[in-house]
Amino acid sequence: MAALTRVSGSVGLISLLNPPVNALSAAVRQGIVDTVRRAVSDPQVKSVVICGQNGVFCGGADIKEFGGHMSGPPLVPIFNTIEAADKPVVAAIEGSALGGGLELALACHYRITQSKARLGLPEVSLGLLPAAGGTQRLPRLIGVPAALDLITTGRHLTGAEALKLGIVDQVTDQNTVEAAVKFALSIPSGCNICRLHLSERPGVMQRVKKSAHGAIAPVACVQAVQAAATLPFTQGMQREQELMATLFGSGQARALQYCFFSQRVVSKWSSPSGSRWDTSKPKPVTKVGVIGLGTMGRGITVALALAGLSVVAVETQQQQMMAAQHAVSGMLERTARRRGVSLVGDQIRYSVELEAVADVELVIEAVFEDMALKEKLFKQLSTLCKADTLLCSNTSSLDIDHLASQTHSPQLVVGMHFFAPAHVMKLLEVVYGPRSAPQAVATAMELGKRMGKVSVAVGNCSGFVGNRMLMPYVEEASFLVEEGASPEIVDRALEEFGFPMGVFRMSDLSGLDVGWKVRKARGLVEPGQMSRVRQGRRYSPLGDLLCEQGRFGQKTGRGWYLYDSAGSREAQPDPWLQSFLEEYRARQGLVSRRIDSQEVLERCLYALINEGFNILQEGIAAGPEDIDMIYVFGYGFPRHRGGPMFYASQVGLAQVLQRLEHYQQLHPDIPHLRPSSLLRRLVSSGSPRIQRWREIIRMPHSSL
Numbered sequence: 028m029a030a031l032t033r034v035s036g037s038v039g040l041i042s043l044l045n046p047p048v049n050a051l052s053a054a055v056r057q058g059i060v061d062t063v064r065r066a067v068s069d070p071q072v073k074s075v076v077i078c079g080q081n082g083v084f085c086g087g088a089d090i091k092e093f094g095g096h097m098s099g100p101p102l103v104p105i106f107n108t109i110e111a112a113d114k115p116v117v118a119a120i121e122g123s124a125l126g127g128g129l130e131l132a133l134a135c136h137y138r139i140t141q142s143k144a145r146l147g148l149p150e151v152s153l154g155l156l157p158a159a160g161g162t163q164r165l166p167r168l169i170g171v172p173a174a175l176d177l178i179t180t181g182r183h184l185t186g187a188e189a190l191k192l193g194i195v196d197q198v199t200d201q202n203t204v205e206a207a208v209k210f211a212l213s214i215p216s217g218c219n220i221c222r223l224h225l226s227e228r229p230g231v232m233q234r235v236k237k238s239a240h241g242a243i244a245p246v247a248c249v250q251a252v253q254a255a256a257t258l259p260f261t262q263g264m265q266r267e268q269e270l271m272a273t274l275f276g277s278g279q280a281r282a283l284q285y286c287f288f289s290q291r292v293v294s295k296w297s298s299p300s301g302s303r304w305d306t307s308k309p310k311p312v313t314k315v316g317v318i319g320l321g322t323m324g325r326g327i328t329v330a331l332a333l334a335g336l337s338v339v340a341v342e343t344q345q346q347q348m349m350a351a352q353h354a355v356s357g358m359l360e361r362t363a364r365r366r367g368v369s370l371v372g373d374q375i376r377y378s379v380e381l382e383a384v385a386d387v388e389l390v391i392e393a394v395f396e397d398m399a400l401k402e403k404l405f406k407q408l409s410t411l412c413k414a415d416t417l418l419c420s421n422t423s424s425l426d427i428d429h430l431a432s433q434t435h436s437p438q439l440v441v442g443m444h445f446f447a448p449a450h451v452m453k454l455l456e457v458v459y460g461p462r463s464a465p466q467a468v469a470t471a472m473e474l475g476k477r478m479g480k481v482s483v484a485v486g487n488c489s490g491f492v493g494n495r496m497l498m499p500y501v502e503e504a505s506f507l508v509e510e511g512a513s514p515e516i517v518d519r520a521l522e523e524f525g526f527p528m529g530v531f532r533m534s535d536l537s538g539l540d541v542g543w544k545v546r547k548a549r550g551l552v553e554p555g556q557m558s559r560v561r562q563g564r565r566y567s568p569l570g571d572l573l574c575e576q577g578r579f580g581q582k583t584g585r586g587w588y589l590y591d592s593a594g595s596r597e598a599q600p601d602p603w604l605q606s607f608l609e610e611y612r613a614r615q616g617l618v619s620r621r622i623d624s625q626e627v628l629e630r631c632l633y634a635l636i637n638e639g640f641n642i643l644q645e646g647i648a649a650g651p652e653d654i655d656m657i658y659v660f661g662y663g664f665p666r667h668r669g670g671p672m673f674y675a676s677q678v679g680l681a682q683v684l685q686r687l688e689h690y691q692q693l694h695p696d697i698p699h700l701r702p703s704s705l706l707r708r709l710v711s712s713g714s715p716r717i718q719r720w721r722e723i724i725r726m727p728h729s730s731l
């Protein structure tokens with residue numbers, strides 16, 4: 028798992044061998060121990076170079092080992108031995124040096140890196156801290172502020188950025204191992220351990236705690252770096268170990284590591300028809316049409332252009348097209364500057380003629396959420412585009428199969444549901460209908476990947492996965508307000524749970540009129556009416572009544588909260604709303620009661636989770652990982668809780684079932700509190716680990 032050879036006469040070359048990313052498994056750690064010992068004791072070896080095989084230095088500790096019993100030599104003494112070696116040790120970094128991989132390089136005396144290599148300490152995103160000396164060596168090498176930034180965010184750097192910060196000694200575009208060997212031959216014996224004088228950074232802890240939304244790892248990272256600033260190296264290392272011990276077995280670490288693997292699981296998509304990621308080849312796409320340049324169309328255009336695709340952007344009115352062109356240019360420049368990438372000119376062609384998309388390979392429709400308008404457009408596209416052009420809709424809830432039926436080639440139609448702002452948000456729901464060809468799904472998934480999205484393939488139903496689950500969550504929040512809670516009580520409970528925004532603040536941000544339009548389209552809105560049963564089930568008209576008063580949220584300066592002015596973001600409790608709610612409850616004969624945060628969490632989250640089980644049962648999502656990644660990347664579900672389905676597994680499925688039954692008895696008129704039969708089945712199968720749910724879902728069962 029690590030090999031030692033002698034090159035250029037006197038350089039001991041140690042290669043890590045553990046494809047695909049040379050993770051530091053027990054065997055690799057043992058290999059490093061053995062090869063370093065041999066190299067250091069060999070009198071013919073004057074200096075040592077450590078590299079990774081197959082163009083990757085090292086992706087860090089083997090995350091798969093974290094769940095089980097850890098065996099083999101630990102990293103800290105291995106790295107201390109390397110640092111203490113009396114022969115110069117040089118790390119040759121290609122591909123990635125992440126987590127324990129970078130910590131290995133930091134223990135070496137010198138680092139040479141490929142300019143495009145990725146370096147970073149991403150442990151915080153796994154609920155951990157860099158506990159193989161990273162929190163002690165990095166601040167001593169580059170200072171506290173830069174180290175804090177890298178360790179608390181986990182962000183990756185390029186080799187060139189790492190050189191600027193002083194993490195590496197040399198960057199090369201040539202063969203990195205050869206450059207490192209040449210470097211090793213040129214340096215005298217003795218080592219280069221940099222020990223900066225460090226001082227603490229006031230105010231950092233407060234800032235990190237605020238942005239952590241309840242995650243504990245970023246806080247522990249700050250504490251560990253503070254130890255580097257205040258304690259001698261050996262004591263700092265001890266503090267690092269103590270802090271790591273509090274994180275290692277935590278539920279948050281388990282949730283975050285589950286997210287790491289789930290993000291990779293969802294790219295290996297499958298559908299109930301049997302089509303799969305490994306048997307469906309995507310069609311090559313170089314030119315894409317975007318129809319409709321409102322907020323979504325503009326974001327999609329930017330995301331495509333940044334991914335290096337040619338875009339034909341169509342808007343029917345000249346004036347709107349000009350406005351969109353101006354906005355897209357600004358967004359592109361800002362995003363490219365932030366990401367440090369250069370723009371390729373002339374990638375986007377604007378037109379007011381639909382015919383401009385006649386020669387593209389894929390079209391993304393992003394016009395208003397109006398079925399009649401989309402039907403007409405798909406009919407036109409089907410006639411004017413090439414016979415094999417993929418037609419995709421950015422609808423957030425409409426029937427993909429119905430749209431497909433408007434075209435000559437329904438197999439070429441899929442949904443590509445982006446999230447606003449589309450050039451920033453990582454989630455893409457790829458929606459397949461019963462007639463979508465495997466190649467169409469594979470192509471949309473591949474295009475999402477090229478745009479840097481986490482793409483999740485889901486089946487066709489109203490609202491798909493994300494918005495379908497959101498309905499019961501939002502409805503429960505309104506019911507709680509009818510029963511006595513205030514928007515502040517509901518939002519506070521959800522924000523303390525870890526959501527960046529509660530239901531009502533989020534609704535004010537996105538606009539209350541958005542949901543009002545959807546409810547109108549579903550025939551639920553009865554202007555001026557207060558009835559609380561519609562279409563045979565409990566309904567809260569509160570949102571409609573606010574809209575009738577022109578309270579659309581932030582954009583009108585009032586909604587569930589009050590704002591200083593239209594467009595302001597600072598939400599304040601509104602005394603008017605309080606009186607309005609009191610009057611509403613009195614007219615409805617509702618007796619207000621005290622509602623605590625436990626009830627808020629249980630009713631909102633268990634309703635959401637219950638719908639997730641229905642979705643799994645119907646095969647709309649292939650597994651719990653798909654739902655969890657949709658919620659983590661698209662809806663702000665706290666990543667350190669793993670997503671709604673993982674959270675349910677942590678709470679205990681029997682407990683979720685029991686609380687749903689309890690609330691359903693109290694509220695028999697709320698269908699989404701009726702426990703899903705899949706949840707019952709899982710509980711009666713002994714509540715297996717989430718990784719085993721797919722087996723249970725697939726098992727034949729009787730619904731009797």
Ligand SMILES: CC/C=C\CC(=O)SCCNC(=O)CCNC(=O)[C@H](O)C(C)(C)COP(=O)(O)OP(=O)(O)OC[C@H]1O[C@@H](n2cnc3c(N)ncnc32)[C@H](O)[C@@H]1OP(=O)(O)O
Nearest residue numbers: 048050086087088089090091123125126127149158159291
């Ligand atoms: C005492 C504690 C000390 C240290 C703690 C740590 O080091 S924690 C680990 C820190 N490292 C990371 O977080 C890096 C994780 N990996 C990545 O970010 C990417 O995999 C990487 C290295 C940038 C490569 O990306 P790429 O897109 O090329 O490949 P992909 O992500 O699809 O990964 C390929 C397969 O490798 C598996 N894998 C990757 N890293 C690890 C790892 N550290 N441990 C175990 N397995 C890893 C990944 O799951 C993929 O597996 P597959 O079965 O093919 O889906």
